[in-house]
Amino acid sequence: MTIRCSLGTAKVLGLKRVKVDALPTTAYLMVGEHCRFNCAFCAQARNSGARADLLSRISWPKFEGQEILEGMAFPEAQSVLQRVCFQVVQDQVALEETKEWVKRVRDNSRLPICVSAGPRTIEEVEELLDLGVDHISIALDGATPEIYAQTKDGSWNERFTLLLDAAEKFPGHMATHLIVGLGESEEEMVNCLQTLYDRGITVALFAFTPVKGTRMEGIKPPEMPHYRRIQVAHDLIRQGLARADQFRFREGKVADFYLNIDELQNTRGGEPFQTSGCKGCNRPYYNETPGEELFNYPRLLTPNEVEVAWGYIKVEAKLMRTEEGV
Numbered sequence: 001m002t003i004r005c006s007l008g009t010a011k012v013l014g015l016k017r018v019k020v021d022a023l024p025t026t027a028y029l030m031v032g033e034h035c036r037f038n039c040a041f042c043a044q045a046r047n048s049g050a051r052a053d054l055l056s057r058i059s060w061p062k063f064e065g066q067e068i069l070e071g072m073a074f075p076e077a078q079s080v081l082q083r084v085c086f087q088v089v090q091d092q093v094a095l096e097e098t099k100e101w102v103k104r105v106r107d108n109s110r111l112p113i114c115v116s117a118g119p120r121t122i123e124e125v126e127e128l129l130d131l132g133v134d135h136i137s138i139a140l141d142g143a144t145p146e147i148y149a150q151t152k153d154g155s156w157n158e159r160f161t162l163l164l165d166a167a168e169k170f171p172g173h174m175a176t177h178l179i180v181g182l183g184e185s186e187e188e189m190v191n192c193l194q195t196l197y198d199r200g201i202t203v204a205l206f207a208f209t210p211v212k213g214t215r216m217e218g219i220k221p222p223e224m225p226h227y228r229r230i231q232v233a234h235d236l237i238r239q240g241l242a243r244a245d246q247f248r249f250r251e252g253k254v255a256d257f258y259l260n261i262d263e264l265q266n267t268r269g270g271e272p273f274q275t276s277g278c279k280g281c282n283r284p285y286y287n288e289t290p291g292e293e294l295f296n297y298p299r300l301l302t303p304n305e306v307e308v309a310w311g312y313i314k315v316e317a318k319l320m321r322t323e324e325g326v
């Protein structure tokens with residue numbers, strides 16, 4: 001049985017000799033190919049003309065399953081990896097295949113296992129958890145039903161309800177993915193984040209990434225100041241330092257974070273800007289182009305990177321104060 005893994009994962013498992021700027025601390029494995037859904041941004045979508053070995057902007061070479069399992073046992077891999085995540089492309093057989101893979105990985109490794117974008121019912125969630133899966137991500141991707149309808153098949157409300165029900169039944173085991181830059185306002189994204197954290201759901205933030213061959217290939221990624229504001233809001237909500245209803249918004253943008261920005265920079269440092277999601281998931285270069293400023297840092301930030309990231313927040317806050325005559 002063959003399976004695809006991200007190029008960075010292949011390097012960690014000793015299966016590819018490639019130069020990478022940051023190693024993944026999660027082994028990302030892709031089950032299934034060519035989804036039956038048609039997300040406008042996804043390389044694996046039904047009508048996508050993108051390369052079959054792409055998911056987001058990274059490539060996923062195929063290997064024999066045994067090679068992957070043996071790779072995970074290497075001491076080098078064990079010293080790097082903190083988790084295994086199955087990215088399930090929703091073809092008809094992918095979930096059944098995922099369950100087989102979960103058993104094989106569980107029998108060969110002690111790493112916690114995640115399954116992303118798999119289940120359609122609460123029973124399927126339960127089946128995966130019973131097999132020993134630690135976190136299950138039901139990807140919302142869009143922050144609102146309207147954004148979802150513009151970019152994805154199916155119903156946001158159905159997914160959202162499944163996610164909330166599963167979070168209530170299996171506390172601490174549910175996660176979701178949200179993509180910043182699909183057309184939602186900052187206020188909509190922040191409110192969605194608050195609702196999810198109130199239910200104990202782990203959120204992984206992504207920056208929209210145009211991929212050639214997809215319906216949204218011509219759309220630009222989010223502006224960095226916009227993404228940084230969402231990251232700060234996300235961090236404050238996740239840490240319980242502030243709530244969405246304490247922020248102030250102007251024309252859909254965060255105008256005030258409720259807390260003093262200089263103090264936040266001192267106390268939170270670079271953490272808001274590191275990759276979010278399940279513990280140990282750093283997704284290097286999932287959204288980024290090497291050599292350009294990173295949306296999600298897969299590692300600790302340097303002092304200069306911390307300064308630059310908070311700089312966006314400060315400049316915008318100053319601008320808003322000036323416009324408001326404060």
Ligand code: SF4
Nearest residue numbers: 085137204277278281
């Ligand atoms: S946050 Fe990371 S480890 Fe968790 S489901 Fe998403 S991609 Fe997988």
